[in-house]
Structures are given as C-alpha cells and as structure tokens.
Amino acid sequence: xxxxxxxxxxxxxxxxxxxxxxxxxxxxxxxxxxxxxxxxxxxxxxxxxxxxxxxxxxxxxxxxxxxxxxxxxxxxxxxxxxxxxxxxxxxxxxxxxxxxxxxxxxxxxxxxxxxxxxxxxxxxxxxxxxxxxxxxxxxxxxxxxxxxxxxxxxxxxxxxxxxxxxxxxxxxxxxxxxxxxxxxxxxxxxxxxxxxxxxxxxxxxxxxxxxxxxxxxxxxxxxxxxxxxxxxxxxxxxxxxxxxxxxxxxxxxxxxxxxxxxxxxxxxxxxxxxxxxxxxxxxxxxxxxxxxxxxxxxxxxxxxxxxxxxxxxxxxxxxxxxxxxxxxxxxxxxxxxxxxxxxxxxxxxxxxxxxxxxxxxxxxxxxxxxxxxxxxxxxxxxxxxxxxxxxxxxxxxxxxxxxxxxxxxxxxxxxxxxxxxxxxxxxxxxxxxxxxxxxxxxxxxxxxxxxxxxxxxxxxxxxxxxxxxxxxxxxxxxxxxxxxxxxxxxxxxxxxxxxxxxxxxxxxxxxxxxxxxxxxxxxxxxxxxxxxxxxxxxxxxxxxxxxxx
Amino acid sequence: xxxxxxxxxxxxxxxxxxxxxxxxxxxxxxxxxxxxxxxxxxxxxxxxxxxxxxxxxxxxxxxxxxxxxxxxxxxxxxxxxxxxxxxxxxxxxxxxxxxxxxxxxxxxxxxxxxxxxxxxxxxxxxxxxxxxxxxxxxxxxxxxxxxxxxxxxxxxxxxxxxxxxxxxxxxxxxxxxxxxxxxxxxxxxxxxxxxxxxxxxxxxxxxxxxxxxxxxxxxxxxxxxxxxxxxxxxxxxxxxxxxxxxxxxxxxxxxxxxxxxxxxxxxxxxxxxxxxxxxxxxxxxxxxxxxxxxxxxxxxxxxxxxxxxxxxxxxxxxxxxxxxxxxxxxxxxxxxxxxxxxxxxxxxxxxxxxxxxxxxxxxxxxxxxxxxxxxxxxxxxxxxxxxxxxxxxxxxxxxxxxxxxxxxxxxxxxxxxxxxxxxxx
Numbered sequence: 001x002x003x004x005x006x007x008x009x010x011x012x013x014x015x016x017x018x019x020x021x022x023x024x025x026x027x028x029x030x031x032x033x034x035x036x037x038x039x040x041x042x043x044x045x046x047x048x049x050x051x052x053x054x055x056x057x058x059x060x061x062x063x064x065x066x067x068x069x070x071x072x073x074x075x076x077x078x079x080x081x082x083x084x085x086x087x088x089x090x091x092x093x094x095x096x097x098x099x100x101x102x103x104x105x106x107x108x109x110x111x112x113x114x115x116x117x118x119x120x121x122x123x124x125x126x127x128x129x130x131x132x133x134x135x136x137x138x139x140x141x142x143x144x145x146x147x148x149x150x151x152x153x154x155x156x157x158x159x160x161x162x163x164x165x166x167x168x169x170x171x172x173x174x175x176x177x178x179x180x181x182x183x184x185x186x187x188x189x190x191x192x193x194x195x196x197x198x199x200x201x202x203x204x205x206x207x208x209x210x211x212x213x214x215x216x217x218x219x220x221x222x223x224x225x226x227x228x229x230x231x232x233x234x235x236x237x238x239x240x241x242x243x244x245x246x247x248x249x250x251x252x253x254x255x256x257x258x259x260x261x262x263x264x265x266x267x268x269x270x271x272x273x274x275x276x277x278x279x280x281x282x283x284x285x286x287x288x289x290x291x292x293x294x295x296x297x298x299x300x301x302x303x304x305x306x307x308x309x310x311x312x313x314x315x316x317x318x319x320x321x322x323x324x325x326x327x328x329x330x331x332x333x334x335x336x337x338x339x340x341x342x343x344x345x346x347x348x349x350x351x352x353x354x355x356x357x358x359x360x361x362x363x364x365x366x367x368x369x370x371x372x373x374x375x376x377x378x379x380x381x382x383x384x385x386x387x388x389x390x391x392x393x394x395x396x397x398x399x400x401x402x403x404x405x406x407x408x409x410x411x412x413x414x415x416x417x418x419x420x421x422x423x424x425x426x427x428x429x430x431x432x433x434x435x436x437x438x439x440x441x442x443x444x445x446x447x448x449x450x451x452x453x454x455x456x457x458x459x460x461x462x463x464x465x466x467x468x469x470x471x472x473x474x475x476x477x478x479x480x481x482x483x484x485x486x487x488x489x490x491x492x493x494x495x496x497x498x499x500x501x502x503x504x505x506x507x508x509x510x511x512x513x514x515x516x517x518x519x520x521x522x523x524x525x526x527x528x529x530x531x532x533x534x535x536x537x538x539x540x541x542x543x544x545x546x547x548x549x
Numbered sequence: 550x551x552x553x554x555x556x557x558x559x560x561x562x563x564x565x566x567x568x569x570x571x572x573x574x575x576x577x578x579x580x581x582x583x584x585x586x587x588x589x590x591x592x593x594x595x596x597x598x599x600x601x602x603x604x605x606x607x608x609x610x611x612x613x614x615x616x617x618x619x620x621x622x623x624x625x626x627x628x629x630x631x632x633x634x635x636x637x638x639x640x641x642x643x644x645x646x647x648x649x650x651x652x653x654x655x656x657x658x659x660x661x662x663x664x665x666x667x668x669x670x671x672x673x674x675x676x677x678x679x680x681x682x683x684x685x686x687x688x689x690x691x692x693x694x695x696x697x698x699x700x701x702x703x704x705x706x707x708x709x710x711x712x713x714x715x716x717x718x719x720x721x722x723x724x725x726x727x728x729x730x731x732x733x734x735x736x737x738x739x740x741x742x743x744x745x746x747x748x749x750x751x752x753x754x755x756x757x758x759x760x761x762x763x764x765x766x767x768x769x770x771x772x773x774x775x776x777x778x779x780x781x782x783x784x785x786x787x788x789x790x791x792x793x794x795x796x797x798x799x800x801x802x803x804x805x806x807x808x809x810x811x812x813x814x815x816x817x818x819x820x821x822x823x824x825x826x827x828x829x830x831x832x833x834x835x836x837x838x839x840x841x842x843x844x845x846x847x848x849x850x851x852x853x854x855x856x857x858x859x860x861x862x863x864x865x866x867x868x869x870x871x872x873x874x875x876x877x878x879x880x881x882x883x884x885x886x887x888x889x890x891x892x893x894x895x896x897x898x899x900x901x902x903x904x905x906x907x908x909x910x911x912x913x914x915x916x917x918x919x920x921x922x923x924x925x926x927x928x929x930x931x932x933x934x935x936x937x938x939x940x941x942x943x944x945x946x947x948x949x950x951x952x953x954x955x956x957x958x959x960x961x962x963x964x965x966x967x968x969x970x971x972x973x974x
Contacts, residue, residue: 182748186726190705194682201681208640211618246690246697253672254735257717261779 065089072097276335283338287345550589551964552577557591557602562950565966571602574612579622583629584671588647590632592623599623599632601647613645626691627671639664642676644694653694659684661724663709668716673697673735675719677707686710686721688737698737704729708752715761718778722766725750725854730766732781741781745774750855756862756871763887767859771875775890785890789859789875789883791845793895800837801931802897803924832899832922834931843878843897863905865912870928872914874902882916884926896926904946910953917944923958923967936965 056064073079077097081090550559555576559569575593582589590601597620601611619637626633626644634643639660644653658664659677666675671691678685684707688698706724713720718740723729728751732740743766745751750769757764763784764776773787793800848855861874870893871885879901886893900918907914916924921942923934936942936958946959956967 179748193706197679197682204638204640207638211616211636211640242693243695246692246695249690250673250697250735254717257715265779 077101273331276331280331280335280338283335283342286342287338550580550582552580552591557589559589559604562955562966563968569602569604569607571607573600574598581623581625583625584627585629588625588629590623590625592620592634594620596620597637599634601632611647615643618643624665626674627667628691631691631694633665655687655689657685659707661706661708663711666710666712666719667691668712669714670716672716673712675710675712677710677721679707686719686733686737688719688735700733700737702731702733703739703742704731709755711755711757713757713761713764713778714759718761720755720757720764722752722755725752725769727751728768730755730764730776732764743774743776743781743783745783746770750858753858753860753876754862756864758864758868758871758887759866760868762868763864765862765864765871765873767862767873769855769858771858771877773859773862773871773873773885787871787873787883787885787890787892789873789878791878792840792842793892794840795892796839798839798892798895800839800841800895800897801834801926802837802841803832803899803933804835805832805899832933834896834933837897841895841897843881843895845878847877861902861905863907865907865914866909867912870907870912870914872905872907874905880918882914882926884914894926896924896931898924903944906947906949908949908953909951913953915947915949915956917947917958919943919945923947923956934967936967 069079069081077100078093079090081088081093550557552558555573557569557571557573557577557580558567559571560567571591573591573593575596575598577591578594579592580589581592587605588601588603590599592599597615597618599613599615599620601613603609613632613634615634615636618640620634621637621639622635624633625631630647632645632647634645635641635658636643639658642655642658642665644655646652655676655678657678657680659679661677664677667673674689674691676687676689678687684702684704686698686700686702686707687696689695690697702721704721704723705727708722708724710719710721712718717735719733719735721731721733728745728747728749730743730752732742734740745766745768752766752768754767755764756767762778764778766774766776768774771789773789774783775785775787776782777784846856848857856876856879858876859873860876861872863872864870864887865872869887871887873883873885875881875883880898882896882898882902882905883892884894884896885891896916898916898918900920903917903919905914905916911927913925913927916926918924921936921944923936923944925932925934936944942958942963942965943960944958945961948957948959950956954969956969958965958967
C-alpha cells in the first residue's frame with residue numbers, strides 16, 4: 001500500500017494524461033498481487049481514505065470518474081455514465097458496479113484465502129517431503145554402507161572358500177599322487193619280487209637237479225615190515241578208470257552238498273511263505289469290515305477280496321510249486337498292498353483320534369486302548385509281585401547262607417552234642433552186648449568142648465553096650481528059641497532088636513536133652529554116670545518089658 | 550606223547566602213566582600222531598630223518614631219510630599211512646607210503662604258512678604251488694594220490710589255503726599286502742572272490758565255522774568280516790574298539806587278589822608251602838561296569854608284521870560263538886555271539902594272551918596268558934584255575950582232549966594235564 005501511495009501521489013500531481021503511470025500501476029498491481037501474496041491485506045482505513053483522497057480530489061472528479069468509467073468498461077462492466085458522452089452518472093449502474101466490484105473483491109479474497117491455504121498446505125507438504133527425503137537419504141546412506149560392508153564380507157568369504165577349495169584340491173591331488181606312488185611302488189616291488197623269485201626258482205631247480213642226480217643211497221626208507229592200509233584194502237594202480245572214478249566221486253560230493261543246501265533253502269522258503277501267508281491273513285483280519293467306509297476303501301476292499309480269493313486259490317494250488325515266479329510275485333505284491341492298506345488304516349485312525357471324532361472306530365480304539373492299559377497294569381502288578389517274591393527269596397537265601405556265625409556254630413554244636421550223646425549211648429549198649437556175647441561165646445565153647453568129650457565117652461559106652469547087647473542078644477535068642485516056638489523067630493528077633501535098638505537109642509536121645517539142660521545150667525556139672533546109670537536102668541526096663549511080652 | 554631231546558615218551562591220557570619209551574637218532578623237532586592213533590612220527594629236521602613208531606608193536610620201526618634234500622616239515626596224511634615230507638627250500642614234497650614203500654613227489658610247493666590242506670573227511674588234499682611267479686592250487690585224491698584238479702589263482706602271493714569243514718569249498722587268501730579271499734569249489738571253479746579294501750594291510754587270520762556257513766576273516770584294520778556261504782558276501786563287520794560302551798556285553802576282568810598272610814604263623818626259615826603261597830598271587834574274575842576302556846597299544850609304524858589287527862580267530866564247536874583277539878589290545882579275548890552277530894563277552898586278562906582254544910564238544914573256551922593259570926569261559930560263567938605246584942609254570946599253549954574232558958597245558962619245558970570233572974546232575 002505504501003507503494004500505491006508513493007506511486008499515485010506523484011502521478012496525480014501530474015497531468016491527467018498519465019498513461020505511463022497507469023500502465024505502471026497496472027503493471028505493478030498484477031505483479032504486486034502475484035508476488036506479494038502475503039503482504040496483501042485490506043488496506044487500513046486510513047490508508048484507504050488517504051488513498052481515496054489521494055486518488056480523487058475535488059479538482060479531478062471528472063477525470064477520476066472518467067478514469068473509473070474507462071477502467072470499468074475495460075473490465076467489462078457497463079459504463080457508469082447514464083448515456084454515452086453524458087456527464088451524468090448512472091447511480092444504479094455505479095451501485096451495480098460497486099456491488100459487482102465488492103462481490104468480485106469477496107470472490108478474490110476468498111480465492112486468495114484458498115490460495116493461501118493451498119499455499120500453506122503445499123508448504124507443509126513440502127516440509128514433510130523434505131523431511132522424508134532427508135530421512136530416506138540417510139537410510140539410503142546407511143543401507144549403502146551396509147551393502148558395502150556385506151559385500152566386503154561376501155568377498156572375504158568367497159576368497160576363503162576359494163582358498164579352501166584350493167586346499168581341498170591340493171589335498172586330493174596329493175592323495176592321488178600318493179596313491180599313484182603306492183601303485184607304482186607296488187608294481188615295482190612286484191616286478192622285483194618276480195625277478196628275485198625267478199632267480200630263486202633257478203637256484204631251486206639247480207639244487208633239485210643236484211639232489212636228484214646225487215642219487216643218494218641214503219635216500220631211502222627202511223621199514224621193518226609193511227603196514228596194512230587203514231581201510232584194509234589193497235593199493236590200486238593209477239589208471240584212467242581211477243581218474244574217472246575220482247572225478248565222479250568229487251562231483252558226487254559236490255552234488256550232494258548242493259542238494260543238501262537246496263533242501264535247506266527249500267525248507268526255509270516254504271517256512272517263509274507260510275509265515276507270509278499267515279501275516280497276510282492276520283492283516284486281512286486286522287482290517288475292519290467294509291461297512292461305512294468311503295467308496296474308495298470299499299472298492300479297494302472288494303477288489304482286494306477278489307484278488308485275495310484268487311490268490312488264496314492260487315496259493316493253495318501252487319503251494320507245492322515253490323519255484324513259480326508269478327506266484328511268488330503275486331504273494332509279495334498282495335502282502336505289500338495289504339500292508340499299505342493297513343498302514344493307511346492306522347494312519348486314518350490316528351488322525352481321527354487326534355481330531356477327536358466319535359464313532360465306532362474311536363470306540364473301538366478307546367476300548368482297545370483301555371484293554372491295553374488294563375493289561376499293562378496287570379502285567380506291571382505281576383512284575384511287582386514277582387520282584388517282591390524274588391526279593392524275599394533272596395533275603396531268605398541270604399539269611400540261610402549268612403546268618404550269624406555264633407548262632408550257626410551254636411546250632412551246629414547242639415546238633416553235635418545230641419549226636420554225640422546218642423552215639424555214646426549206643427556205644428554203651430554195644431559194649432554191654434559185646435560183653436554178654438563174649439560170655440555166652442565162652443560158655444558155648446566150653447559147653448561144646450564138654451559135649452564133645454561126653455559124646456566121645458558116650459560113643460565108647462554105646463559101642464561097649466552094643467557089643468554087650470549083641471552078645472547077650474544071641475544068648476537070649478538061643479534061650480528064646482528054645483522056649484517059644486514062633487513062626488517068625490527072625491522077625492521077632494528083628495522086632496525085638498528094633499525095640500531094643502530103639503530103646504537103646506531112645507535113652508541115647510533122652511540123655512542128651514538132659515545133658516543139654518545140664519549144660520544150660522552151667523553150675524551143674526554134667527555127669528556121665530547118671531547117663532550111664534540111666535542106660536542100664538532103661539535097659540533093664542526094656543529087658544523086663546520084653547520079658548513080660 | 551611227549552618228546553624230550555631224543556626220546557619219545559608215550560603216556561596214557563587218563564592216568565599219565567608211561568606206556569612206551571622210544572629213542573630216536575637225533576633231537577626231535579616235531580611229533581605227530583597218525584589219525585588212527587597207531588603210529589607216531591618223529592621228525593628230526595637237522596638230520597633230515599623221520600622215524601615212525603608203532604604203539605601196537607613196539608619192535609616195529611621205520612626210518613625215512615631225506616638225505617641231502619633236507620627236511621623242513623613233515624606230516625601225516627589223513628589215512629594214517631602216508632607221510633608227507635617237505636624238503637628244504639621247499640623244493641618238493643615227498644609222499645612216502647608205509648604200505649607200499651613207494652614214493653611220490655609233488656613239485657614246486659609253495660613256501661607259505663598253510664600250503665597243504667586236507668579236507669575234514671580226509672579225501673582230498675589241496676597243495677599250494679608256485680611256478681613262474683604264479684600261484685596254483687593242486688587238488689589230489691588222498692586214496693591214490695592222483696591229481697584231480699590243477700588251477701591257477703588270482704593272488705599276488707598266496708598265503709594260505711583252508712578247506713571248509715564240509716569239504717566242498719576251498720578258501721585261499723593272499724598275503725597281507727593285499728586283501729583278497731578267493732573261494733574255490735571242489736572241482737576248481739572260482740565261486741567268488743572278496744576284497745574289502747585295497748591298500749592298507751590285509752588279512753591276518755581266517756577261520757571257517759564248523760557248519761561251513763560262515764567264513765570269518767580277521768584283518769589288520771582290527772575288524773573281522775564274516776562272509777556267508779550262500780552268496781559269499783559280507784554279512785557283518787565286527788569291530789574291536791578300545792572302549793566298550795554297549796550295555797549288553799559282559800566284561801570279565803582278571804583281578805589280582807593278594808593272599809592274606811597270618812603274621813603270627815610266620816616261621817623262620819619259612820616253609821616251602823608258605824613261601825609259594827606268599828609269592829604266588831591268586832586272581833579271580835570280576836565283572837567290570839560298562840563303559841570299559843581296554844589297554845590299547847599302538848605299534849611301531851615302521852616295522853614289518855606289526856602287532857596290529859585280529860590275529861587269532863576261532864569258532865566254537867557248536868557254531869554259536871566266535872572268539873577273537875585283537876593284537877592291538879593284547880590282553881583281551883572278545884567273544885561274539887554268532888546267532889545275534891553281536892559282542893557278548895570280553896575277557897580282560899592281566900597279561901598278554903598267548904593262546905586260546907575251544908572245547909571240541911561244548912562251548913567252553915580255555916585261555917592261557919603265560920602265567921600259571923588257565924582261564925575257562927563258558928556261557929555260564931568263567932573261572933580262573935591255578936596250576937598247583939611250586940615254582941612258576943608259565944603256560945604258553947594248551948590243547949583240549951577230543952572228548953572235552955581234559956586239557957594239556959604246555960609251558961616251555963613242562964606240561965601238565967588238567968582234568969575237568971563233569972557235574973553229576
């Protein structure tokens with residue numbers, strides 16, 4: 001506004017025809033408006049007044065009016081003159097123009113405000129962007145530095161890597177070299193060895209020749225006599241037949257060995273096949289029935305069952321065709337399939353369990369698991385019991401083996417004492433009995449001696465008596481024959497003789513018991529006299545008897 | 550039978566009573582019974598003479614003189630009527646017949662550890678030969694010594710041959726510079742060849758199982774590889790690490806227990822019994838807790854024939870167990886269960902193991918370590934048996950009786966017989 005003042009004052013002071021200042025004003029007004037946005041503000045009322053007063057004074061009203069009219073018409077407003085070339089002012093037009101100008105002013109102000117706002121915004125944006133830019137620049141710097149550092153490290157590592165590779169290569173080369181050296185040395189040694197061996201062989205040959213040529217008389221075998229062969233056969237000449245036989249035997253041995261091995265292998269194979277089939281059956285039984293299974297399963301199951309049936313039949317048929325390749329393959333394939341199915345089944349079960357599905361499967365699993373657990377508990381209990389039993393047994397054993405020394409000794413002593421006492425008792429008894437037996441034996445021997453003596457005496461007596469008897473008998477017989485004429489004198493004689501002999505004998509019988517009884521009573525002395533006395537008494541009695549008869 | 554200098558003493562096996570006494574011409578180096586136990590051959594290598602004695606007729610004698618050919622080895626044929634003498638420098642093998650006084654020669658025998666092998670039933674004999682730097686094997690029929698088969702082998706340097714107990718397969722293996730096992734059938738066909746690795750030292754020991762089902766190969770890399778008889782491929786590898794970590798193996802450790810001496814009863818001068826009991830240490834077995842680390846010896850690297858690898862292999866008679874010894878861990882015997890193909894027992898001794906042998910009837914293993922104790926193991930347990938007597942009796946070798954009832958224990962210049970009582974059930 002100051003500019004206005006400074007400018008307009010000298011301009012108005014000059015003539016009205018001042019295009020130059022107007023133009024300069026015009027020029028300046030847009031520039032000032034453009035460049036000095038901030039300084040644009042409503043001029044203060046004083047300045048306004050002064051300005052207005054500066055612009056239009058009483059002297060140049062017409063000039064100013066015409067000037068204003070020209071300005072307005074150039075701006076596109078209708079002229080403020082009532083008519084053209086009239087000096088009368090169209091008030092309505094003026095007011096309209098003023099209104100228009102005010103509205104324009106408002107608009108301009110608003111636009112200015114907006115522009116200022118935008119300006120501010122743009123300014124802040126610019127600041128922000130500048131900050132960002134600065135930060136990003138910093139970051140860029142940092143990352144660049146990092147990159148550089150990493151690149152350095154990378155380079156270092158790569159160089160290390162290269163070094164190591166190089167080392168490895170070197171080592172490998174060395175190893176290869178060494179191996180080559182070794183192989184070359186080995187060949188060299190072999191060659192040398194062969195050379196030496198050839199020399200050695202030559203020497204041996206020479207020596208052999210010498211030895212053979214010498215024809216030592218000593219080179220012989222002395223045998224006292226020929227020894228038979230171990231198997232008793234005679235030695236046989238070496239002929240082609242024997243050679244052939246040898247070959248035969250050798251082949252026989254080999255064949256028998258191979259046959260044996262083959263038998264073993266066949267047995268093994270059969271067993272393994274049996275096991276495989278059993279396994280297959282078990283797997284089939286393990287797989288659950290195909291009720292609520294997804295279609296694939298059922299299809300597979302059906303297919304399987306068909307296959308199984310086929311295979312079962314085949315297997316039954318071909319059990320004995322053990323070397324049939326196709327059967328073997330089929331068997332193994334079927335088992336593999338079953339096994340895979342079982343695996344899938346188990347996996348599915350596991351998944352279901354982990355997901356917590358309910359259903360027949362789960363229950364089965366749960367039940368089985370419970371059973372499992374029960375069984376494991378039972379087994380554990382059993383194990384515990386067994387362990388306890390073992391412990392108690394061990395303790396008992398230990399007690400037995402290593403009880404207190406004292407107690408064992410005492411016990412042993414007690415046993416020993418008992419035994420000793422018993423033994424002593426027995427000894428005593430034994431000794432008593434021995435004494436008794438000795439006594440008895442003595443008495444017996446004495447008695448036997450006496451008996452012997454008495455018998456001798458008795459025998460003598462008997463002999464004497466018999467003699468006497470015979471003598472008397474003959475005398476008697478003569479007398480008897482005379483007195484009693486009997487038909488059988490001999491018989492009678494015999495009878496009587498018998499009787500006598502009996503009677504003679506009986507007394508002999510009786511004294512003995514008497515004697516024995518006498519012996520038994522050791523105090524009494526056996527006397528021959530009573531026996532002898534008895535004899536004649538009895539004899540007399542018999543004689544009497546006879547006589548009475 | 551035992552020999553002493555130039556005398557041969559024959560004793561009864563159950564009572565050790567001297568039955569016969571023979572005198573030979575020179576110091577005896579080697580004796581062998583004939584298969585029917587009627588004859589004994591005594592070989593005197595220095596003089597090149599073999600003398601044969603008969604048990605039935607003490608007056609019978611036989612002398613075989615190799616003359617200037619020299620004698621390196623001598624053995625019976627399985628029928629007990631022929632003697633095979635290997636001359637010096639392995640020039641030839643002479644087959645002397647006691648029945649017919651005839652002689653046969655086998656040329657170019659190979660000078661290797663096991664060059665001659667007889668089948669178990671005594672029908673066939675395989676001889677390793679080498680001509681023109683190539684190895685051959687000849688198979689002879691023992692009845693009439695006719696050559697049955699003659700074929701070459703693909704080995705660099707054939708080290709040994711062994712028949713399978715069923716007599717149908719012959720295993721031939723290369724020297725330790727190359728790991729190669731070749732399996733030939735009785736008629737000379739190559740059935741299979743097995744090679745585990747190429748460069749390191751190869752096979753150290755080989756054993757057939759009594760049923761001919763398995764062939765165990767012990768090698769210098771401390772492992773035993775078992776081949777099966779159906780495919781002749783490896784079915785398992787048994788490793789001998791120095792640390793045993795598996796819980797299923799039982800480790801028996803020999804532990805010395807010093808004898809307790811009653812100081813009051815010491816008398817001066819000490820009685821003999823007391824002195825021997827003072828200095829002889831008792832030992833017993835203890836079960837060590839797994840994991841156990843065994844004494845591992847790393848051999849010197851620049852010597853030939855290093856003490857590395859599985860040096861001793863033996864199958865039990867019932868085909869259930871395999872006993873092995875790893876020369877890196879010289880104090881331990883490893884017993885493997887063949888049915889499970891797993892390590893079942895390890896016996897750890899105090900001294901280096903000299904020899905072990907299985908009982909020919911039962912699964913019982915007798916081990917000797919050069920001390921005066923013999924160790925017996927069976928699946929029921931193991932015990933230490935002290936050889937009674939004064940002085941040191943260092944058992945170097947042992948041998949079972951064919952009935953499994955007694956053991957002969959050999960030291961350097963003594964031997965004793967250990968009788969095993971059978972438990973009455």
